[in-house]
Amino acid sequence: MGGAAAFGSVASAPVALADDVDPVVTELPVPGDSAAPDVTAYECDVLVVGAGWAGLHAAVTARKAGASVVVADKGLPGYSGLAPFAAGCTYYDPDWDEYEGTLKAVTQTGEYIANVDNFAHDMDNSRAAYEENVEFGLVGGYLNAPASGYPEYTDDRDYFQANIQNERHHKWMEVLDANEIPVADHVMVTELLIDNGRVVGAVGLHFQSSTIVTFSAKAVVLCTGGGSYKPAGYVTSGDTFDGEWMAYQQGLSIVGKEFDDFHQTTSYQPGDYYYNNTWDYVEPYAPYASFSVADDASARDTYASGKASYMTLNRINQALYGLAPSPDVAPKRTFASHGVEKDADDPRALFSAELGEGGTNRKSDTYGACPGMQTHMNCGIFCGWDDHDGATPLPGLYCAGDGIYGDMSEGCMYCFVGSTTTHCSVQGNMAGAAAAAYAETVEGPALPQDQVDAITDEIFAPTKLEKGFDPNYVVNQLQAIMIAPQIQLARNAESLNAALTQVIYLRDNVVPKMMGYTGHDLRIALEAKHKVLSAEMKLRATLAREESRGMHYRTDFPYRDDKNFLCHLGVSRAEDGSVQVQKIDIPDSWKGDTELPYEQRYVWRFPGEAEALGISEEGLYEEQ
């Protein structure tokens, strides 16, 4: 596939039909399998699974280091996973930003379990990663939203076509093609191949043709993103914890399962990603916001409280008390409100709060767009706190990016909007370089056919049943279980155990009985299986953390417990096959000043926290 040339554009379209032809709204029948891909067996030095921000950088960096690289993606690179919907990036600018203040803000806002070392590392490399994204052709920007010309179009599609040359998404494939990196697109990689204690490749399913695709690789970099349970409303659907599944099967430990992100949506139309977020998709990817918290305690207190209000307390309040009615009941075209807290006339502040005529603020009055999603940069395979390369304990296996590299660089909060793609780009570079270097030290592996056969049987198991369950049933049931407010937000041991009972039922009695006839069915079945495991891991980690911290709130333990939980929790498979949770110590240097009085360390209150500890209620929480 080639970049923009592979895509039809309006300029090349044939003449449209006359308007007096009656519209046809009936679909043609769903076909059986589509054509198999030309290549179904790959051999390379480095396999990169997932070509989002992390995967793109991993692939290009490994290639530039001299490795032969293949990318596998569940969709088409540039259009799959969360990567297409990133709106902007943050990089550290010494003339503009505050280095020390930012690190201290991460320490405090991340509630003293943030990997400040990796945050600093990514910040140090952020400018270079940003410049690479510029080089890839992915970056652009306007002085403000109206300057783009967007408000002049009543039809987003016309604006999109008029600006097709600036359009960033097709440039993914252009970059991969330019670097001679073959892409196994629309292939879902499901299991790793292991020989003599090292990774030797992977197996995937080209679902549109129900074809098995094998990868023989000296090194594998997982850039598979995270996942969620209700993705309409925020576009995490393509991410279904696939990398987490693969790592867990190999005995690796997953950290950060207990911290849940949110994204806002509209309460009257919660599946409404397009209308609420049009601008994020069609605009260029731009630098905005910054690492700019001033280096004084008051600024950091304000920052931490503001973050808490926006990301945690508002949604806890909504879970406990509901919403005020909304006058808006129809979706609207909106601009993203990426305000920058700097002088709007400064050219570096590429987005201003001014929207101009024809624009409206983004309407989003509730959380709930993607329950179950990991907090950005705070979940994934545990690689040891000294690691910057995404080198997992399994030789040959690397990881990079949101949801799969568990470096916990923002602790238990999402501290800096726009930092996600920064982290992902840097991490991709690190993992790509490390994987390429490792690949030079090992021989090309032989494909373990017995493992391929076993994995193939597992993938096709749903086709062998005469009766069973629709995989979509599992996905829908899991949504119902996992997105209840008492599981997502205001949780306690009873509610979590109730959910766990349900999830275990799905795991043991429904997942093994999923049936399917088409490659699409098989894909949904695999994704359902991965999501059920992820749900069990999430519930067990949430039960184990008997305190509240950042984006983890327990009504039965509504306070931070530094004595017992200034640590992370790793979830892994025990000897007996069960899911186990273990504490992982963290460096003292992350913990801030543990001698400070509680109210100074933690400047905002969870509901019930002050009462439980007998301390002042002062802080950001307000009962409605």
Add this chain to the structure above:
Amino acid sequence: MSVARLDLNKCVGCKNCVKVCPMDVFYFDANENKSIIAYPENCQSCAQCYVHCIGKSLTMSTIQSNYSIGAGRALRTYATVVAAREEDAGEPA
């Protein structure tokens, strides 16, 4: 909400939708040279297909085709009942 067909006549067979959809919603009929919205129940309403459809054959439906609940829900009748009452009483909406 999800993608829906506005007019199949307008599909020009460019396959953009099949290529860009991350959710395997679209398949293609090579004989008819038309896309097929095969699995709308798995649509995540990202609208990548919609913006890339050069024939303008698709629309984004506001009818929820898959189970999706917001964690909170605002009272939908506010606009039609309360706002109307306030207007009658001469109060700002």
